[in-house]
Amino acid sequence: MKNQNTSRWDFGRFAKTITYFDVIPFLGCLQRLYQKKQIKRDKNMGIILVAGATGGVGRRVVSYLVKNHYPVRALVRDKVKAEAILAPEVELFEGDITIPETLTSQLMDRVSTIICCTGTRVQPVEGDTPNREKYYQGLKFYLPEVVDTPEIVEYRGIENLVKTAVDSKSLRVGERLLFDFSNPTLDLKNTWGAVDDIVMGGVSQSSLRLVNQSGLFLGNVSTANSGGFASVRTRNFNPPWDLSPYEGIELRVKGDGKRYKLILRSEGKWDGIGYCYSFDTVYDFWQTLRVPFQDLIPVFRAKTVPDAGYFDPSKVYSMQLMLSKFEYDGVLNPKFQPGPFSLGIESIKAYGGKPTPQFILISSAGVTRVGRPGINLEEEPPIVRMNDQLGGILTWKLRGEEVVRNSGLTYTIIRPCALTEKPGDKVLLADQGDTIKGEVSREAIAQLCIEAMERPEATNKTFEVRETRDKGTTNWGNLFTNLS
Ligand SMILES: NC(=O)c1ccc[n+]([C@@H]2O[C@H](COP(=O)([O-])OP(=O)(O)OC[C@H]3O[C@@H](n4cnc5c(N)ncnc54)[C@H](OP(=O)(O)O)[C@@H]3O)[C@@H](O)[C@H]2O)c1
Structure with a gap:
């Protein structure tokens, strides 16, 4: 009999994900040539x-x-x-x-x-x-x-x-406005893409939509096939952003009562150390949350890496928003429930600059x-x-x-x-x-x-x-x- 917690894995979606993020760089180049889309980065400072x-x-x-x-x-x-x-x-x-x-x-x-x-x-x-x-x-x-x-x-x-x-x-x-979802640009759409547990065999699905003057990270998270996370991540910034004049990241979000993570990376590798911060949302309520760089926790494949040191804001390569079954080192996310979720995002800023x-x-x-x-x-x-x-x-x-x-x-x-x-x-x-x-x-x-x-x-x-x-x-x- 088929295990209840297994589902059909979607290779097409997996291939799309790794291509979008240039995990196999050659494929990504081909795709962009084909689409004739030039990825141009706004300065995003307002x-x-x-x-x-x-x-x-x-x-x-x-x-x-x-x-x-x-x-x-x-x-x-x-x-x-x-x-x-x-x-x-x-x-x-x-x-x-x-x-x-x-x-x-x-x-x-x-x-x-x-x-x-x-x-x-x-x-x-x-x-x-x-x-x-x-x-x-x-x-x-x-x-x-x-x-x-x-x-x-x-x-x-x-x-x-x-x-x-x-x-x-x-x-x-x-402060510096990094992403303004209330004023969506083509650049914004070309920067963020879904990274769900499909990369590990899971079947969760998510996307970042631009609706009603805000972004909406929404989808369905499933624990089938040992999965349990959905996320949206930026392509690598090229060159990386220097946010060293600032103290941290400010998010303006409207959640659904679940606990999400913000993940930043200061290296260009797809699968390197991510610096994480978990935040709780209140159902249907706009919140302004501040994430000090020094409070970010270094994590590699869901395990904390205490020796990795503090996050280096002088080279920020990417950002990611995630809903995961797990917190860190195997501890469960206490607010996690499989099923549909949605997180509205109005803006992402760097705060605390001179x-x-x-x-x-x-x-x-x-x-x-x-x-x-x-x-x-x-x-x-x-x-x-x-x-x-x-x-x-x-x-x-x-x-x-x-x-x-x-x-x-x-x-x-x-x-x-x-x-x-x-x-x-x-x-x-x-x-x-x-x-x-x-x-x-x-x-x-x-x-x-x-x-x-x-x-x-x-x-x-x-x-x-x-x-x-x-x-x-x-x-x-x-x-x-x-x-x-
Ligand atoms: N010339 C010099 O040697 C010198 C030396 C030192 C400082 N400055 C100063 O440097 C500044 C820039 O010089 P510039 O040579 O670039 O001047 P400019 O070519 O005369 O340009 C002035 C600009 O101001 C606009 N403007 C004038 N009145 C306006 C109003 N009521 N509302 C909105 N826009 C208005 C003009 O618009 P329109 O195109 O609609 O007219 C034009 O775009 C000026 O303040 C000038 O006095 C000049």
């Missing part, structure tokens, strides 16, 4: 909002972000114009910083960082070409005039944008020189000399800076010297005290913004910047660390 994205600096900031796979939302005044300038993957949001009604809460939805490159429109008195070549080329001096009112753009506009950000409460400090800038503002060198005692205006750049004729542009830029500094948001305020359209291949020099003069390419300023974005040492700093004569790469770590 959306980066770029204001002034159609401008000389803004469009370059967007281009760097896109190249590095950051999700980007561009705040633009004219979508049609923006479509012609920006890459198609950029999400466009039509709005005007001087019109608060256009800055709705959706603008800040899931935004982690704002890079603000807006500025009062300046043009030669004699007029510019449609693509603003005279303004951009920066070689010849054209007598400038402002088109908009600096008070409205540089001060009130910044005030409106900052207020929208603060009110939204979406910009959280010291603050990085939430608001990066492009201001201007010279903002504190206007009216400074002892200043020789003859030796100052035109923007300082002509501040009054230009509607007090620097005066209002300084007021805008103050709004950012007093907002409670973490910030970096970059004050470039004269902007050029040159390649941006020179080493940058940053300084404080607002005395330096010179020029700097828009390309280099865009890169500086991206570098500041993820660096705690750039947080809450205001500084001027110009190019040196030396070609080469700037040591970004030193540039920020040397500033007070």
Whole structure:
């Protein structure tokens, strides 16, 4: 008679699992070639909002972000114009910083960082070409005039944008959004796959579905054929994630009263040591759970490995969520029951990191020189000399800076010297005290913004910047660390 606790094993599903996860790498490559799917990894740190994205600096900031796979939302005044300038993957949001009604809460939805490159429109008195070549080329001096009112753009506009950000409460400090199941992307679907006890002869079945603005790890777990676990696991991150600046992983989940495990791996092997943490869920209730890296237990094939040491968050290769009959070393999961299960997942974040800038503002060198005692205006750049004729542009830029500094948001305020359209291949020099003069390419300023974005040492700093004569790469770590 057939043993009641045996069922027909599904070789097809087994083969699919090992192929999906590249357990036999060659097969995985073939499959992906066949499917023509490119596995591209998002930076998953939340959306980066770029204001002034159609401008000389803004469009370059967007281009760097896109190249590095950051999700980007561009705040633009004219979508049609923006479509012609920006890459198609950029999400466009039509709005005007001087019109608060256009800055709705959706603008800040899931935004982690704002890079603000807006500025009062300046043009030669004699007029510019449609693509603003005279303004951009920066070689010849054209007598400038402002088109908009600096008070409205540089001060009130910044005030409106900052207020929208603060009110939204979406910009959280010291955390990194790793998986946002409330906003599913193709990338998310291509990253997670089922690993059930089929890999050991069992018949449990699970999947990760994306429904109703959340992920759902659901299936049926069976103890037939000596099985008893179902799980979903990510493909290996390539390169592995460096989560060493953080304390642990935060899960936002809605369970069914069962006990699940989170498993992280700091090696690329399919069958290596997994670092586990068991967590209990409450039936039909959203919970925020924090899993400190140091509380993860090293486990190899369900047996603990006390000598393995602490989990190394500097190279996180994969993540896994599991429902298993067993806890560790043969002990049973006290909340386990065979049958259907479901775990809703809204997000997976890294928490406990040092603050990085939430608001990066492009201001201007010279903002504190206007009216400074002892200043020789003859030796100052035109923007300082002509501040009054230009509607007090620097005066209002300084007021805008103050709004950012007093907002409670973490910030970096970059004050470039004269902007050029040159390649941006020179080493940058940053300084404080607002005395330096010179020029700097828009390309280099865009890169500086991206570098500041993820660096705690750039947080809450205001500084001027110009190019040196030396070609080469700037040591970004030193540039920020040397500033007070
Ligand atoms: N030129 C220099 O030598 C120099 C030196 C130091 C600092 N800066 C400052 O550096 C920043 C970037 O310069 P840039 O050359 O990239 O400037 P830009 O090309 O003139 O770009 C300004 C951007 O701001 C946007 N903008 C203006 N008013 C807006 C509003 N009310 N709402 C939303 N967006 C608005 C513009 O959008 P539209 O495309 O819709 O007009 C444009 O995308 C500016 O703040 C500038 O003042 C310039």
